[in-house]
Amino acid sequence: MFDPLKLRQDFPMYVNQVKMQGKPLVWLDNGSTTFKPYSVVNAMLRYDTVETANSHRGDYDLCYAVDQEVLATRKAIAKWIHATSENEIVFTSGATDSLNLVAYSYAMSHLKAGDEILIDEEEHASNFLPWLVAARNTGATLKFIPLTKEGRVTAENLEKSMTSKTKIVALAQVTNVLGYRIPVKEFASIIHRYGAIFVVDGAQSVPHIAIDVQDMDCDFLAWSGHKMLGPTGIGVLYGKYSLLEECSPFRTGGGMNNKFNKEGLFTLLPPPARFEAGTMPLAQIYGLHAAVNYLSQLGMDNVQAHETELKHYAVEKLEATDNAILYNADSEAGIVAFNIKGVFAQDAATFLNSRGIACRSGQHCAKALNEFLGTPATVRASFYVYTTKEDIDALADAVLHGKEFLDAYFN
């Protein structure tokens, strides 16, 4: 196990003692983004200061070195999530881009009128809108798996929603507001029995738990680098190789074609290069590699155990204030969705800001969810490897003094 306070020595945002509203920063918005350790920052710096060259087709040493690092990153990610090969790892700009890639490159060419895409109302905009667009463009129908009253998607409700017309099921492995985790393997076997494919949004899961895509048997898995200590602007789409081969790219250009001419000849490179038209975010790929190494060294089981402990602690502390409404006390992830009694969520977040605490308020990009929760907005605190119990104590103390929320505007 690791000591989160010691880990902070690896993170410039802590070493630099960044303050907010003149107070020491209490960072509880890891669901939206995470801090980068020096190893990630330095890896990016290495590309920009001593290893700059474009990837692909270089006839000189620097380019070869960059190509080798891109390949090494792909291999490290493949190993980390237990993919069968690095060729199943596509670099994208983030989870949003990855999900759009599946929607445009797979769904648009495989769906026809009358087919069904299945999601649920708790999905983030990035795992909702691409399917809405894919459905509109193909004449398919977007359908929603009913949630339990706690907000879970269950195998039973999934099975009830499946029909012979269901072609794609797209679900978050861990939802971004409530933090419920679905049993991917069990769901995959149901979905595959109906001949549909299973797209998993891993934005809130891959950074926090051990992943084995072969065991999970999902068909696609999408996530972002910046939610796992890596840089913004880089993400990953894992896809089973046979399915990636069935996808036609929705971005064309250099680095993805085999040959083309003015007579209209145009042949594609095999995956993953097929989907990576143009110059890739190379510094970010270097940084992502360092992030994978950092998390691998911590051990994902340790990361999960740490966050689980924090989650239990946070539920206990917030309940003890008797001034919080909790929406997800029993969810698996290190995410607490709550409101301060009598205080509107955005006002609560402003009040927390005035105490140096960064929490996200609002609908968290899951705009369909709030009707379900019966509240127009919630506050979300989300934890990561460097989160301490003291951070949670600061949050609980603020919640306890929630009635003073307007003081944020007076001091």
Add this chain to the structure above:
Amino acid sequence: MPTSIELTPMTMREIIMDHYESPRHKGVPEKPEEYQKIHTDSVNCIDDFDVYLKTKDGKVEDARWEGTACTISSASTDILCDRVIGDDFAHAIYTIQQFLAMIQEKPYDDAPLDEALVFMNTGKQAARIHCATMGWDAMKELLEADEKKEGAK
């Protein structure tokens, strides 16, 4: 209206909560056809409401608002209605300009602002500036459109 409120955190809190919990000017007007209406909303907060303006002879006869709004935008828009009702256009626009200058932490004339002074430090919570100003921006737009119409007559 008193113009000399002692502004302590306690009284400021009371004023905001009072307008939030018991707004004086919230609700669709009984005769909406007599009003001009403008919609305003925010991508960062829950705010999503309409501002209504009724004018007569170059003056603000009534001002109202209706919709979903957070504490800050509710209180600020409700106080706005108090500030402009009965005013002529020029003074109402002047008042709004002073309020916006105050929020932007620029020099301003506090005389016409009265209770609206409770928002004097809102600029420190940068993420919420829009909540405090959106009703005022909407009203300014209505007034300026009306002023132009009056001028054209």
